[in-house]
Amino acid sequence: MPLFGSSGTGETELRQPGQFGPYFLQELIxxxxxxxxxxxxxxxGKAVAIRLLHHHLRFNLAAKRRFLRGCEILSKIHNHEYVIGYMAHGKIDGDRFLAMEYVEGENLKLLFARTDRVLTENIGNILIDTAIALEHVHExxxxxxxxxxxxxxxxxxxxxxxxDFDLARPKPDKPKKxxxxxxxxxxxxxxxxxxxPIDHRVDIFAYGVSAYELLTSRKPFPGDSPDEILRKQLDRSLDFVAPRELNPDIPAALEKAILKCLERDPDRRYPYMSVLVRDLQAALYV
Structure with missing residues (x-):
């Protein structure tokens, strides 16, 4: 079974291991x-993860605003076992930073790419726990x-x-543009x-895409551009394949939950993550 991960290429990292305010940078992760x-x-002497805004972006107002928003939102919601822990954020020697809980592990994209056993052997709990984390964000x-x-x-x-809460926004009472x-x-x-206009139900759709990908090793609406992806979302006759056709081991009740997340009309999706969590727990007998 499949999963997801993290990667990225940025500017050449000029910073070297060493003292950074009250922290000592050990290794670039x-x-x-x-x-x-x-x-x-x-x-x-406690291990922490330090996220540093690239030095060349220190005068980029949009990047600073996005970075700071992610820090502030995490500081309000981190008190949950499935959300990365927040410690502090601020500016040291002109560089914006976020100090977080350090965990030994990798993102689902990387684990998925190599069919890691930790992922495949625990996929049911991973699906449920990710949904619970998202439920906490919404609540x-x-x-x-x-x-x-x-x-x-x-x-x-x-x-x-x-x-990564850099793109997060307050949840509106009704769909907002x-x-x-x-x-x-x-x-x-x-x-x-x-x-x-959108609301929290776009996260529920994204969860459905991620779960589908994790369980079938392909995206439900593959495309090289937003327009191509949208066409396939709106016209499921193009090449949409139900999850169980790709992976017969998926329980029927789990497939039903994923398909409900992927409804093109938000009013036909789950109204709240709590309802999805309940159905996932029932489908996976957890």
Whole structure:
């Protein structure tokens, strides 16, 4: 069975291991387009993860605003076992940083790419725990808006951590048109790609795409552009394949839940993650 992961190439990392305010940067773990992640230790010698906005973006107002928003939202919702832990954020020597819980593990995208046994042997619990994490985000008053395998970490003992809240927004009482269109097209709901008003149900759609991909090793609506993805979302006769046709081991009740997440009309999707969590637990006998 499949999964999701994290990767990225950014600027050449100029920073070297060493002291960074009260932290000591030990090792560069990952580097993306906007920030790098370091394994560090705090003043007490405890391991922490430090996310650093790239130095060349320090004067980029949009990047700073996005980075800061992710920090502030995480600080409000992190008190949950399936959301990455928040420690502090701020600016040291002109560089924006976020100090987080350090966990030994990788994102689902990377684990999926190599068919890792930790993923395949615990897929039921991973699906449920990721849904519970998203339920917590929604109940805390936010939409994630970039749910995908790359933004779910899995520890060595198969514990989930939802990460990366840079694109998150407050959850509106009714669908609201966004001034921008954040997200990753392959995981976006039709109304999101069309730049129509959205609410938390776009996250439920993204969850369905991720679960489908994880269980079948392919995306439900593959495409090289947002327009192509949207066409396939709206016309399921093009090449949509039900999950159980690709993987007969998927329980029928789980397939039904995934298909409900993937409804093109948000009113036909699950209204709340709590209802989806209940159905997942029933389908997977957990």
């Amino acid at each position: 990952n580097r993306g387009g906007m920030a790098s992640i370091w394994l560090a230790t705090d003043a007490q 805390s008053g936010f939409m994630h808006l970039d749910l995908k395998p790359e933004n779910v970490l899995l520890t060595r003992n198969a514990s989930v951590r939802l990460v 966004m001034s921008d269109n954040p997200g990753t097209p392959a995981y976006m709901a039709p109304e999101q790609i069309r730049r129509q």
